[in-house]
Amino acid sequence: MIVLGSFLGKGEIIECFGGIFLDETKLAVWHVIPQYPTLWPYVNLLLDSPEFFVMFWNSCKQVFPSIFGQLLIALPAAWSFSRFEFRGKKLLFYLYIVLMIMPFQVTMVSSYLVLERLNLLDRHVAIIIPNLFATFPVFILVKFFRAIPMELIEAAQIDGASEGLIFRKIGLPNASAGIISVVTLGFIEYWNALEQPLTFLKSKSLWPLSLYLPEMSVSNLSVSFVASVIMLIPACLIFLFGQQYLEEGIVASGLKQ
Structure with missing residues (x-):
């Protein structure tokens, strides 16, 4: 349609x-x-609507750093939860789960106050920084790291491999399905984000593409259809590429439809 x-x-x-x-x-x-x-709507959007491309690149600036930074934090955190024993481990992991099930509306005010205090509102980093510390990727990746046979890790330790080498050579390859599922879910969520940009970004020049579509009227409805098509393409490609790994991630997390 x-x-x-x-x-x-x-x-x-x-x-x-x-x-x-x-x-x-x-x-x-x-x-x-x-x-x-x-083809007039395509010509109008692609040639006569520079604000569309501004918002498209804003989405790229917010989504890709969020996913990359999220992996930099989630991967070592998940490896630590799955491999090491330390005081307060269970309590901290339960805290991760509680934060995971909290909707954005619950943490919106506290996040806004922190970002305002740090003078980060109305910047791209206001969207990126909260996404870096998302707890769901940690929850997913812990399941994959725990599934790695201890015999394999012990054999690598006997051969003299350091913890960092084990993480890179054994942990990451065996958790590749989880990593791709996290990237897939993260991209779809952040690419279609509405509430965070509306809350943390005041300048329309910083808005992502997801906020371009709601401003519809009968005069530009066909152009909105074109914008929707273009916006759907990256999300559909990412989903089709990561669908198999996404299913493995859902099975590993124990979630049911």
């Missing part, structure tokens, strides 16, 4: 959706195949 809607012209858009936007007493009409298909 979104793909076909991206080929609708202005006249056909008004005919199909004018009842919703212009006259609330009428219903929308949908043509399975556009009667007068046109």
